[in-house]
Amino acid sequence: MMVSETIMRIIIYNSYTLSKEGNLMKAARKVIHLFVIVLSLGALLAMAACGAQTAAPPASAGQTADSPEANAPDTRKYTDYKGNEVQIPVQPQRVIFAGETFGDLLVLGVDAVGAQLSSIKDHVFENRVKSIEDVGFPINLEKVLELKPDLILVASTDTKQYEQLSKVAPTVMFDTFAPLDERIAVLGDLLGKQQKAKQWLADFNAKAEAMWKQLRADGxxxxxxxxxxxxxxxxxxxxxxxxxxxxxxxxxxxxxxxxxxxxxxxxxxxxxxxxxxxxxxxxxxxxxxxxxxxxxxxxxxxxxxxxxxxxxxxxxxxxxxxxxxxxxxxxxxxxxxxxxxxxxxxxxxxx
CATH class of the missing domain: 3.40.50.1980 (Nitrogenase molybdenum iron protein domain)
Structure with missing residues (x-):
């Protein structure tokens, strides 16, 4: 029942009761006094109701399409250095890296699921590589399928191989001959590690400057x-x-x-x-x-x-x-x- 309707019912009821007692003036004063009290009460109730509606979000608000989590895209368009456009995951979880600069991934804290072991074996970082599957050289497509990657990074620019790999997962041609700063920045972007890439480069470049300065001092x-x-x-x-x-x-x-x-x-x-x-x-x-x-x-x-x-x-x-x-x-x-x-x-x- 609406608040205004309730107030009117109370006023009418009390007016009728008091008038039956025969004291009309007294009844009138009591009715007016009661009317003011009830109006005040009604106003308070209305304000409380509005406040409750404003403060209490729907129970499912955290799951609506308007929440940042719900609106965040799972993939985005990326164009590699050879001009290939591909939809890649924003935060790839199962990466295969086929190229000779596997050590780039390690400084970004990325654990690939597959790589060419020839780019790891006997290298200075070999003991830092966790369990990883060999995709072979040349790449074994059956092994790639088995690993279920969500992103493949490949140094080769062979178009036939690229087309084959693209049928398995989003595939990006990666320039392993590019300068270090460029490679790490690109990988940071591809793998959702932008801040880590920026910090690592700053630290490394500072150490490199110090090394060359010392070498010059040494002759x-x-x-x-x-x-x-x-x-x-x-x-x-x-x-x-x-x-x-x-x-x-x-x-x-x-x-x-x-x-x-x-x-x-x-x-x-x-x-x-x-x-x-x-x-x-x-x-x-x-x-x-x-x-x-x-x-x-x-x-x-x-x-x-x-x-x-x-x-x-x-x-x-x-x-x-x-x-x-x-x-x-x-x-x-x-x-x-x-x-x-x-x-x-x-x-x-x-x-």
Whole structure:
């Protein structure tokens, strides 16, 4: 029953009762007094009712479509560096990473469900990798299906492989030859780790600046050049450019590439096959030689033969004792290896 209707019923009832007693004036005064009291009571009740309606949300308010949780999208559009548009999860939980910079994921605290174990085995971060499945090299599609990924990151730009993987889960081509800062920022965006990526880069870059400053104090000269070489199976000699150790060495305050290597860098190449006869044109003031992985005996043999050759022994860096050997698995450009190199590089140069 409405409050106003209740008030009127009370007034009418009391007016009738008092008038029957025969004292009309007295009745009138009591009715007026009662009317004021009841009106005040009604107003209070109305205010209380309004307050209750305003303060008490519907029981299901936390689950309505207007809540931030309900409105938050599960996926978003992303365009990779090759122009592929794909809907990716906002917070991927089951990531497969197929590329040579797996250590990038570790600094962001990401545990992938699958990777190419060749990019992990014998690397400086191997003992930090939790249980993970090998997707093979080349990638085994059946294994990928078995792992039920919600995001696949792949270094290969092979379009056929990309199409096959895209049928399994959202797939993004990831540039593993890109500079470290760019890669970590991209991964932070892809994996929902933007703040962690930003903080890690700030910390790492500060440590790198301090390292190069100390190396200069130890005798490194302005404009010193450096080169990185390695042998691959098939007696093929390569000069490294965008890939691997050069990313560390060619720091703004670090070593410079030789003019010939700069040409390779300008061509956005990770490395380039050269003949041993061209070594003098690419060799810098300091030379880093990457020792092939265990098991690649022919590549190791080629390396040994090169380092005994006349063309090698006549290089200024060799004559000046500025040649440094390092296992190729410890020379990658991934973030975890780069952290390790902040301490290892000064030790190498001081030998």
């Amino acid at each position: 490194m000269k302005d404009g010193e050049t450096a080169s990185v070489f390695t042998y691959y199976p098939g007696d093929r000699l390569f000069v490294m450019a965008r890939a691997g150790l050069p990313q560390m060495l060619y720091h703004p305050n670090g070593f410079k590439p030789t003019p010939m290597i700069q040409d390779v860098l300008n061509g956005s190449k990770g490395f380039m096959h050269i003949s041993p006869e061209l070594l003098p044109q690419y060799a810098g003031d300091r030379i880093f030689i990457l020792i092939p992985a265990a098991g690649l005996e022919d590549a190791r043999k080629s390396t040994d033969e090169l380092m005994k050759s006349r063309i090698w022994l006549d290089l200024p860096a060799v004559k000046n004792g500025r040649v440094y050997s390092i296992d190729i698995s410890k020379s990658d450009s991934d973030a975890s290896t780069r952290e390790w190199m902040l301490e290892e590089l000064p030790r190498m140069l001081r030998k």
